[in-house]
Amino acid sequence: xxxxxxxPVLLVSLVLFTLGVVGVLVRRNLLVVFMCLELMLNAVNLAxxxxxxxxxxxxxxxxxxxxxxxxxxxxxxxxxxxxxxxRTRRTTHLDDxxxxxx
Amino acid sequence: xxxxxxxxxxxxxxxxxxVVVTRTNPFxxxxxxxxxxxxxxxxxxxxxxxxxxxxQILVYAGAILILFLFVIMLLNLRGDEGLSLPRxxxxxxxxxxxxxxxxxxxxxxxxxxxxxxFPEAGPLFGSADAIGTTLLDGRFLLALEAVSVxxxxxxxxxxxxxxxxx
Numbered sequence: 627x628x629x630x631x632x633x634p635v636l637l638v639s640l641v642l643f644t645l646g647v648v649g650v651l652v653r654r655n656l657l658v659v660f661m662c663l664e665l666m667l668n669a670v671n672l673a674x675x676x677x678x679x680x681x682x683x684x685x686x687x688x689x690x691x692x693x694x695x696x697x698x699x700x701x702x703x704x705x706x707x708x709x710x711x712x713r714t715r716r717t718t719h720l721d722d723x724x725x726x727x728x
Numbered sequence: 729x730x731x732x733x734x735x736x737x738x739x740x741x742x743x744x745x746x747v748v749v750t751r752t753n754p755f756x757x758x759x760x761x762x763x764x765x766x767x768x769x770x771x772x773x774x775x776x777x778x779x780x781x782x783x784q785i786l787v788y789a790g791a792i793l794i795l796f797l798f799v800i801m802l803l804n805l806r807g808d809e810g811l812s813l814p815r816x817x818x819x820x821x822x823x824x825x826x827x828x829x830x831x832x833x834x835x836x837x838x839x840x841x842x843x844x845x846f847p848e849a850g851p852l853f854g855s856a857d858a859i860g861t862t863l864l865d866g867r868f869l870l871a872l873e874a875v876s877v878x879x880x881x882x883x884x885x886x887x888x889x890x891x892x893x894x
Contacts, residue, residue: 629845630734630774636838638738638771642745644831649749651823652816657754657799661761664792665745668768671784679775682849684862687777691859692868694787695875699882701792705799706889712803 635676643669656711656718660704667697734774741767758796765789776854 642665649662671690678686712718744764751757765788772781816824852858863872 630731631845633842637835640831640834641742644827645745645749647827648824651827652820658757661748661757675772675775675777679846682847684858687780688862688868690780699878701795702882702886705795706886710889
């Protein structure tokens with residue numbers, strides 16, 4: 627018998643998502659920006675799982691699994707780009723990356 | 729009991745999230761992210777999603793975080809900037825204020841719209857069995873195949889990007 631209710635889950639999810647948005651907007655280190663992206667994706671996952679529980683429907687949990695898979699792909703490519711960037715520019719600071727191309 | 733545990737784990741997850749955003753050293757941020765993901769996995773268990781919780785720990789804390797740590801060690805990144813409020817650029821301050829406003833607005837909206845406890849769920853709800861059945865029952869098949877193609881593409885792309893002579 628679970629009596630948590632959807633509201634607390636959604637509140638935690640929203641606050642965590644906002645934390646992630648703050649991190650993405652405010653932090654200038656590309657690596658930390660990636661981590662804050664992960665925070666946002668996890669907040670969405672929490673909402674998915676909470677809705678799945680509230681509706682007693684497995685679709686939400688399956689959606690959370692898809693989000694995880696896409697996040698794994700995103701991190702793999704993103705970190706490879708980050709390493710490439712660091713190799714050519716010697717920086718991971720977002721303000722140093724102004725030129726698109728070349 | 730469950731409510732108290734959920735509150736505890738959620739508070740811990742949010743605290744770890746704050747540490748991720750504010751820490752100057754990327755390594756500390758990564759460690760805090762691990763903690764946050766673990767506490768979220770505990771929340772998933774309380775929401776009767778044990779399989780998702782297990783995958784959360786395996787995929788996120790196991791694989792993705794190791795990737796982050798490898799990159800930190802590979803690049804030998806030092807602590808550079810944290811979230812120090814006095815030194816915020818105007819652009820960043822606007823972003824901070826806007827996201828906090830957006831967050832509070834959505835919290836208020838959710839509080840108005842949602843209420844009540846969860847309905848009863850069967851003992852099999854959230855098991856690997858139920859996940860597998862839902863995943864393969866036809867509606868998600870295309871998405872499943874698309875994800876497998878996406879993962880392969882990402883893997884090949886990461887290897888190509890990581891080549892020395894690119």
